[in-house]
Amino acid sequence: MATHLRPSTAAPPTRDAPAPGAHRPREKLLSRLDRGGSPYLFIAPFFLLFAVFGLYPLGYTAWVSLHDWTISGKGDYVGLANYRQLFGDPDFWNALGNTLGMLVVATVPQLVLALIVASLLNQQLRAMTFLRLGILLPIVTSVAAVGIVFSQIFDRDAGMANGLLGLVGVHPVDWRADKWSSWLAISTMVDWRWTGYNSLIYLAAMQAIPRELYEAAAVDGAGRIRQLRSITVPMIRPAVIFTVISSTIAGMQLFTEPLIFGQGPDAISGGSLRQFQTVSMFMFEKAFRNFDYGYGSAVAWMIFLVIMLLTAINFFIVRRMK
């Protein structure tokens, strides 16, 4: 493919040909401008929008975070005091721990499951299209609906989860009272929604693996598991890296599921002892419940930095793997 895309030096821009004589120098300038400038013009809309809706708020948030900014508006410039307070705030570290914890609890089984589902779908089955569409269905469901339904499943008194546990003689679990149980419930919601999406990405990557490799492996006596480990996984590594990075970013921004899971008027605190409060919930609580905008902005910037850090770690791992 690449050879076709190489610009051919032999063919001059056809537009120049019919314009004769007089306006030549100006035309030349215009066409040079056109060639040098128009690509930038074409990508400009994105960067303009990014500057207005991405860069500017980012900068403004940084500016707010350096002030004592409350409900009555901008107060004194306080330098890094908000950040200093943040580093000493146990609730922030708790929220960060919860977020990273749920990230691991949700992502690891999700990707493993997605891999298994994808390899099951990557063979001749009946009703293939139906199955492939089916695993993608959860992604169309609204997060709020998922949150509400799963909150009822993980209800302490009348929930289905406790009902099933009761059948095998396990005492009812108060899902919101402990870290482990609330993390598990919330991770289930995340996984239910995203496993199908990830397995579709894996499936696409798997379809690109040449069949001969499997045939050769089969001739050499490799079983299904061995084929998965030695052929499939190494061959779809780029897809795996992509899903890991996108799951990491999504996991750092986890908000709606725990918020709906929390219930009650004070759900933003994520449980009586902040068992499942994520960093984005913590930010929202500080900025929009306590109206401490300066502090909330400092939290927002810390989330940004943590995501950057995680992405950088991902990036270096990827580079080493190459």
Next chain:
Amino acid sequence: MARHRRGVLAALAAAASLALLAACGGGGGDGGSGSGRTTLVVKTFGQFGYDELYKKYEAAHPGVTVKEENIAKLGDYAPKLQQWMATGRGAGDVVALEEGILTQFKADPGKFVNLLDYGAGSLKGNFLDWKWQQALTTDGKDLIGLGTDVGAQGMCYRTDLFKKAGLPTDRDQVGALWPTWEAYLATGERFTKAGTGAHFFDSSGSIYKNILIQQGDHTYYDTSNKLVMESNPGVKAAWDQTVRMITAGLSGNILSYSPQWNAGFKKGTFATIPCPSWMLGTIEKQAGPENAGKWDVAKVPGAGGVNGGSFLAVPKQSKHQKQAADLVKYLTAAQGQTAAFQAKGNFPSSPQAIDSPAVQGYTAPYFGNAPVGKIFGESVKALKPLYLGPQNNPINDEVTNALIAVEQGKLSPDAAWKKAVGDAKRLVQ
């Protein structure tokens, strides 16, 4: 080149129309003043029940148009309001303030028109004393808003569960069971011993809040906005009283507005719940027609109860402050409050409105024709003025969470109290 210029013109036109749009959305009615008509924009949340009143006001004031812009949920309204107030545009001419928001704005009264400057001072007698004080700054010089409704509180109870437990079911006798919270606890213990399978109340948060507001003239803050949570004996007393009820096993540990809470009204998983006037509709909806007459309303233990309530205020950014103040006075007058009560059941904060036949004679058919107008009226009149500091609501949320942790068995009462105090200190830091 011509083409180029046309593009620039188009862009300019687009920008201009955008600016125009922004002016329309933000300014709220300044467009009308030139033509001799004034449009007053009223920003509200939930349901204030003013539609009829606007029509009457417009009829009595030719040249004035009233336009209400409503946001259904308080949770969505509050951040928007912050935005309007912070940027100085978009708030219109009259804004509705929920009491928690009002308390936070009171630290910065300059953003609102001082209604005392527009002759509101003579209206003091038209409002319950504590309601008037809530909107008045500590130095008494600034009045931010005038009261609309109050979340007058009664104690709702299940007659069938009371009967099963061998307790009286008549609302006067039930009210006589609990002159104090100590007696409420004793009744709860009697109820629990009877073994009906239900808990005595849903969760401790609303019980605690009701006990707290009966504890003198201030709670977490003193009137100079200093945090006195630890040294104010009233707060600890309310906490200890609530903890005693939890350890006696009275609480069902059911979070309000959770699915099991909603279902609880129907299934009768709890026997009593402090119910503000605005909750009656919720109970009726959740319990359903098949349970009509099973829920009834009695008075709350102790001296009165209230949960929530609102005010109307005029933001400084309004271009028609005088007319807006006049509208606020009209809507919050006794007749206005009575009309709002008849329209949407918002319980009035004006003694004259509370004593009006329309309110006094009001009964709730679903609740066995309980005379709720009378019960709620007595409840709010018994309350004393109470000073709430700027971070009152967030602090109260932390205390409620600490109580839930005790209910869940995750913290001992002492550890939970220490945590609540520590959280409060960090909030005001």
